[in-house]
Ligand SMILES: Nc1ncnc2c1ncn2[C@@H]1O[C@H](COP(=O)(O)OP(=O)(O)OP(=O)(O)O)[C@@H](O)[C@H]1O
């Protein structure tokens with residue numbers, strides 16, 4: 001696979017000197033769906049804006065399809081569609097004319113049939129001649145998506161596509177995203193919703209304070225999430241882990257009052273029964289048992305907290 | 309060159325003009341008619357002739373210039389301010405277009421609208437007075453140049469403006485006085501000598517003078533000087549806009 005978007009040592013400091021991006025390195029593979037997760041102010045929008053040409057990088061390079069976004073901006077930008085986080089639309093234009101405007105602006109010849117096709121895909125066909133101002137918020141977001149798709153981009157950036165969107169529309173949007181992926185479009189979306197990343201992404205990146213903390217295949221992450229933990233509370237604190245229990249790779253709490261065992265729910269045997277037997281043989285007395293499953297959310301919250 | 313983009317911006321901007329065509333035309337036509345009634349008929353009847361031209365006819369070029377300059381400036385400044393205001397400028401910034409193409413689209417449309425209004429006013433003038441145009445081609449050329457240069461100025465104002473008040477400030481505070489003091493309704497030679505010299509620092513004098521020359525063959529300053537002034541003004545505006553896009557001043561962080 002080749003990287004369609006390649007970000008190298010990208011830094012962005014805003015006019016006030018605030019460093020919103022600190023040396024970002026990121027390769028986005030052609031045809032994948034990448035979800036960027038991060039708390040408010042992490043730098044997600046700044047990253048997207050810098051790739052798309054809305055803000056200029058302080059240093060570093062970005063290439064899209066091999067074209068540098070600074071020196072060869074026409075070719076680079078022509079490949080990109082952007083759905084901004086804020087709903088920004090001309091209120092008195094009709095849906096159709098605002099989408100047609102986007103297509104023309106990107107240098108594509110007029111093609112009304114194509115625009116009608118895009119509107120139909122986004123269930124906007126019946127709103128075709130309505131003024132933007134008369135649409136609901138969710139509808140407006142669809143118009144933004146239609147505008148971004150009007151010039152048939154190879155790479156689509158969706159900056160928080162599900163903000164202010166109900167469950168129904170979110171499902172619709174995921175379907176649209178799946179269809180676009182099937183047609184070979186690379187999709188980068190930012191979100192606060194972990195379930196959204198889980199539902200549609202191929203890879204998940206976690207960004208905080210202008211840095212990418214983790215970027216990983218979703219399948220690998222899911223495998224990690226398949227791990228469960230069993231916490232065993234002890235009646236009497238143990239100063240160390242008895243040698244007989246070494247094979248379980250237990251973790252001892254600092255106060256010695258509990259032991260934690262990590263196992264794979266997808267494995268053939270969890271090993272819990274033998275562990276409990278061996279515990280008793282070792283003379284440790286249990287008062288309570290708790291199981292816990294780690295989720296993407298835990299990983300995310302854990303990483304972001306560690307940073308703070 | 310992304311000609312499709314230029315065309316798209318131009319057509320898009322013109323559509324707004326046609327949508328509000330009555331509004332766009334009624335007010336300049338009405339105010340021009342009022343000027344004719346007040347200055348041409350009421351006051352003009354007591355003024356004999358200026359530079360050998362009847363007063364009613366004498367003020368026509370100045371009146372056209374007054375409207376064209378204000379319209380070009382406000383159209384162009386609003387045209388580019390509006391996307392900033394609604395946030396849709398993100399699209400211009402992320403599109404494969406150069407600064408020249410954006411300027412060509414917005415300024416082209418604003419200049420066309422102003423030209424259209426100038427011609428309508430000229431036609432209205434014909435309804436009131438009998439005028440002969442000595443150099444019709446030069447007249448059209450000067451009118452177009454004025455439309456373009458003041459649209460460029462408007463474009464700069466639209467990018468600079470941070471709110472609607474600022475957007476209206478420059479036309480109100482700068483352009484209207486300059487045009488009124490630029491010999492729209494009188495010949496510079498009618499002023500006391502000191503004021504004649506001061507007036508020569510007003511760029512609008514050269515435009516109105518040149519424009520009047522194209523009508524009546526008489527001018528306050530030579531036509532060559534007028535052309536030079538308007539070219540220099542256009543070049544200055546273009547240079548400034550080029551700088552804006554290079555540095556991203558007020559538009560790109
Ligand atoms: N124009 C600007 N000038 C100065 N600082 C800015 C500007 N835009 C953003 N920032 C700062 O840069 C940081 C990153 O902002 P950004 O909008 O990229 O975050 P985000 O991850 O998109 O957040 P959210 O989830 O809230 O959309 C924030 O601290 C923000 O205050």
Ligand SMILES: [Mg+2]
Pocket residue numbers: 044045046085159
């Ligand atoms: Mg954001």
